[in-house]
Amino acid sequence: MSSSSSAIESVLVENRVFEPDARAREGARIAGMDAYQALCDEAAKDFEGFWARRAREQLQWTKPFTKTLDESNAPFYQWFADGELNASANCLDRHVGTPVENKTAIIFEADDGTVTHVTYKELLARVGQFANALKAQGIAKGDRVVIYMPMGVEGVVAMQACARIGATHSVVFGGFSAKALQERIIDAGAVAVITANFQLRGGKEMPLKAIVDDAVAMGGCDTLKTVLVYERTASAWNRVEGRDKTFAEVLAGQSSECAPVPVGAEHPLFILYTSGSTGKPKGVQHATGGYLLWARLSMQWSFDIRPEDVFWCTADIGWVTGHSYIVYGPLAAGVTQVVFEGVPTYPHAGRFWQMIERHKVSVFYTAPTAIRSLIKASDSDAKVHPKNWDLTSLRILGSVGEPINPEAWMWYYRNVGGERCPIVDTWWQTETGGHVINPLPGATPLVPGSCTLPLPGMQAAIVDETGHDMPNGSGGMLVIKRPWPSMIRTIWNDPERFKKSYFPEEMGGRIYLAGDGAVRDAKTGYFRITGRIDDVLNVSGHRLGTMEIESALVAKTDLVAEAAVVGRPDDLTGEAICAFVVLKRGRPTGEEAKAIANELRNWVAKEIGPIAKPKDIRFGDNLPKTRSGKIMRRLLRSIAKGEAITQDTSTLENPAILDQLAETN
Numbered sequence: 001m002s003s004s005s006s007a008i009e010s011v012l013v014e015n016r017v018f019e020p021d022a023r024a025r026e027g028a029r030i031a032g033m034d035a036y037q038a039l040c041d042e043a044a045k046d047f048e049g050f051w052a053r054r055a056r057e058q059l060q061w062t063k064p065f066t067k068t069l070d071e072s073n074a075p076f077y078q079w080f081a082d083g084e085l086n087a088s089a090n091c092l093d094r095h096v097g098t099p100v101e102n103k104t105a106i107i108f109e110a111d112d113g114t115v116t117h118v119t120y121k122e123l124l125a126r127v128g129q130f131a132n133a134l135k136a137q138g139i140a141k142g143d144r145v146v147i148y149m150p151m152g153v154e155g156v157v158a159m160q161a162c163a164r165i166g167a168t169h170s171v172v173f174g175g176f177s178a179k180a181l182q183e184r185i186i187d188a189g190a191v192a193v194i195t196a197n198f199q200l201r202g203g204k205e206m207p208l209k210a211i212v213d214d215a216v217a218m219g220g221c222d223t224l225k226t227v228l229v230y231e232r233t234a235s236a237w238n239r240v241e242g243r244d245k246t247f248a249e250v251l252a253g254q255s256s257e258c259a260p261v262p263v264g265a266e267h268p269l270f271i272l273y274t275s276g277s278t279g280k281p282k283g284v285q286h287a288t289g290g291y292l293l294w295a296r297l298s299m300q301w302s303f304d305i306r307p308e309d310v311f312w313c314t315a316d317i318g319w320v321t322g323h324s325y326i327v328y329g330p331l332a333a334g335v336t337q338v339v340f341e342g343v344p345t346y347p348h349a350g351r352f353w354q355m356i357e358r359h360k361v362s363v364f365y366t367a368p369t370a371i372r373s374l375i376k377a378s379d380s381d382a383k384v385h386p387k388n389w390d391l392t393s394l395r396i397l398g399s400v401g402e403p404i405n406p407e408a409w410m411w412y413y414r415n416v417g418g419e420r421c422p423i424v425d426t427w428w429q430t431e432t433g434g435h436v437i438n439p440l441p442g443a444t445p446l447v448p449g450s451c452t453l454p455l456p457g458m459q460a461a462i463v464d465e466t467g468h469d470m471p472n473g474s475g476g477m478l479v480i481k482r483p484w485p486s487m488i489r490t491i492w493n494d495p496e497r498f499k500k501s502y503f504p505e506e507m508g509g510r511i512y513l514a515g516d517g518a519v520r521d522a523k524t525g526y527f528r529i530t531g532r533i534d535d536v537l538n539v540s541g542h543r544l545g546t547m548e549i550e551s552a553l554v555a556k557t558d559l560v561a562e563a564a565v566v567g568r569p570d571d572l573t574g575e576a577i578c579a580f581v582v583l584k585r586g587r588p589t590g591e592e593a594k595a596i597a598n599e600l601r602n603w604v605a606k607e608i609g610p611i612a613k614p615k616d617i618r619f620g621d622n623l624p625k626t627r628s629g630k631i632m633r634r635l636l637r638s639i640a641k642g643e644a645i646t647q648d649t650s651t652l653e654n655p656a657i658l659d660q661l662a663e664t665n
């Protein structure tokens with residue numbers, strides 16, 4: 001394993017501790033550190049009982065489970081395996097006949113500012129009707145359905161409708177390319193794709209359905225029979241006869257009542273592709289029961305959700321944050337939430353603050369990258385500074401996806417939270433299904449830049465390469481020592497890769513290796529995440545594999561001979577992608593280099609998606625290699641950062657190449 005460049009290097013060292021204020025503590029589910037400790041002790045004493053009690057309290061089971069955790073086939077752990085339930089029933093039907101029924105489930109704000117309210121009862125009817133439409137298309141329990149949708153109520157309905165009939169959804173972020181979509185349709189063996197004609201973001205109309213057509217045209221999508229198209233805009237699109245149907249066509253005449261199909265707790269609720277250390281994305285498979293338990297319970301613990309809250313998670317449903325904290329957690333918890341179609345900077349960079357005021361948002365959950373870009377925007381234009389809006393409805397703030405640097409933390413705390421809202425910095429991953437390490441708003445004293453302590457029941461630790469605990473104050477690898485209900489079950493189609501990636505033999509094969517480096521504070525034991533320890537980058541909170549980008553670059557066979565990709569710290573995006581490229585035709589300079597760099601950037605956008613475009617592309621006659629031909633990435637990382645090379649270069653075959661690569665093209 002190599003060590004990746006860590007995220008933003010912080011200038012501000014902030015050692016102050018921010019105690020939860022009375023407003024956060026009063027009436028909190030977990031009020032104070034004693035209450036937190038009591039839950040941790042309960043889990044330590046009776047691990048299975050702890051989770052079994054929570055699973056019975058939190059979820060409605062059509063068939064109760066009798067066995068909590070099955071470790072007989074570790075690391076393929078199973079939770080509540082003989083129980084049966086339905087995820088959609090646990091998000092919607094459970095509220096029928098309760099005060100939640102007529103409450104607003106979703107406040108949808110469109111890109112153009114149009115607002116629509118959907119109650120829980122209405123959402124249930126829409127999900128039921130859509131589920132019936134899916135059934136009428138021959139889609140059934142166990143089928144895989146790819147969802148390639150804009151942010152909106154329809155995407156949430158599509159996911160919930162799949163869950164209702166036991167179909168496994170695989171959402172592909174709307175910013176991914178045709179190639180990325182094709183790979184996912186093939187790997188998942190999807191029978192249907194649910195999409196929209198266009199998506200609207202920042203006042204622009206961007207095609208989705210046309211990209212589905214391109215993906216299919218690339219070949220290999222043999223399992224795909226149906227494409228359902230939501231007509232988001234009035235613009236024309238090309239229909240493939242026999243395969244494509246509009247939402248209006250398939251919904252016509254369908255009843256809004258559809259009995260939820262009970263599934264086993266281990267039934268795959270969804271597959272979500274994410275980047276790993278190799279070129280091929282991993283299909284992270286999640287199970288219905290354990291995942292849903294934690295989606296609901298972590299909403300309650302981490303955000304201390306209350307009936308009157310208005311929750312807003314700004315993620316996209318294409319990422320795990322959107323799955324757990326838009327589509328499943330908030331609905332299962334019966335909270336009112338905002339769903340936003342657009343971008344934070346349109347029509348102006350005060351949009352988030354304006355929306356918080358408009359919808360009286362009380363719990364706001366966003367990513368450090370968004371905060372940093374809005375700091376920058378309000379520094380240059382005082383009109384978009386949060387102080388221009390009334391943000392007093394806010395009670396709790398959240399952060400997710402990447403380390404939040406203390407500068408951004410302090411700004412968020414002061415200018416958005418008015419120095420009264422705890423910031424819940426949540427460390428977790430696609431694989432963990434939900435939160436793992438974060439403060440509890442009514443209990444944990446906060447330290448900017450630290451995600452503080454593991455949630456009760458989560459056995460997070462820091463170890464060395466052989467799985468032994470590191471003392472506090474010394475850095476190491478972040479692991480989770482015991483299984484937990486919402487954990488990844490396997491990698492779809494690749495159980496061997498699942499074992500190898502997450503449960504290394506050197507650590508005994510049963511400890512979950514997160515792929516992040518971390519250090520615990522010598523005194524408090526608080527965790528601080530130092531960044532990935534594998535070849536995965538985190539750019540604006542988006543996870544990308546260096547190998548994935550390298551594969552995309554070398555796929556441009558007419559131009560590229562070799563490519564190596566590394567990350568370097570970036571003030572705005574956390575990490576930035578830096579690519580070192582050797583061309584077949586020799587090293588370009590000047591205008592030619594600029595033109596080719598642009599061509600390669602656009603190529604990567606087509607192969608993966610615009611989020612994977614390298615910020616920096618440098619050309620060389622060669623790459624720094626050892627005599628055995630291994631690319632020395634640590635040297636490339638130093639060059640990318642603009643650092644002087646201090647490492648040992650004696651094993652390098654071609655040391656002169658370092659100077660050449662250090663020159664900016």
Ligand code: PRX
Nearest residue numbers: 400401402403425426427428429430529543
């Ligand atoms: O490196 C960690 C970083 O994001 C990775 C997980 O990415 P993904 O699966 O896309 O899920 C993102 C949303 C949960 C982690 O391995 N990461 C996530 N949250 C934090 C973080 N790094 C530091 N602090 C966080 N709060």
